[in-house]
Amino acid sequence: MKIDYMTNLYNRIQGRNLDRLAALSDGIFAVAMTLLVLDLHLPSAAQVRSEGDLLVALGALGPQWVAYLMSFLTLGIFWAGQQTQLNHMSEGTRDLTWIHLGFLLAITLMPLSTRLLAEFITYRSALAIYWLNIFVPGAMLYWSWTHATRANLVKADTPELVRNSICRRILFAQSLYAAGAALCFISTWLSIASIVLVQLNYAIAPRLGGGRSTHPAPE
DSSP: OHHHHHHHHHHHHTTOOHHHHHHHHHHHHHHHHHHHHHTOOOOOGGGOSSHHHHHHHHHHTHHHHHHHHHHHHHHHHHHHHHHHHHHTBSOOOHHHHHHHHHHHHHHHTHHHHHHHHHHTTTOHHHHHHHHHHHHHHHHHHHHHHHHHHHTTOBOTTSOHHHHHHHHHHHHHHHHHHHHHHHGGGTOHHHHHHHHHHHHHHHHHOOOGGGOOOOSOOOO
């Protein structure tokens, strides 16, 4: 009985500090973003004998740069989305901590799925794996916010509009990503272009008339 009590007590006090979770997340995102650029490969000296050879070799690196741009935008969007959620929470829980660790697990896989897509950019299976690496962290963030809402972890002064909009924006974004990924059955390049457009929309967040949104950053 005493062991059960101590275990339950520990579970109740574990993971309360959101600052530690945010710090861990910042570090993992920084490493993942750095690995993306470190995985870019320049032409070897053996390939280049003239200016023309260099231009041709750099052109051949196009898929790498496209995949890099996509993934950097993806990581930036997810980082902003996670920080938005944490900023609106008053405290954490053990369950919330592990949900975010699952989210970070998916984030650490982004350099791997990026490299796979860069090497096999015309293959639908490579694009499907990359899309899955977008879907999973999105699903984890959705789970995070619904858990925080049910567990009364959201700050009391958070407007109802913000509470509801976060989940809606995740669902809408993931629907757009899924639609973009489905275009790979027509062309993988078309699919990639649509995903990049979705990412640019969320990263730049254009507004008609130059108005500035007061809504939280999208996931």
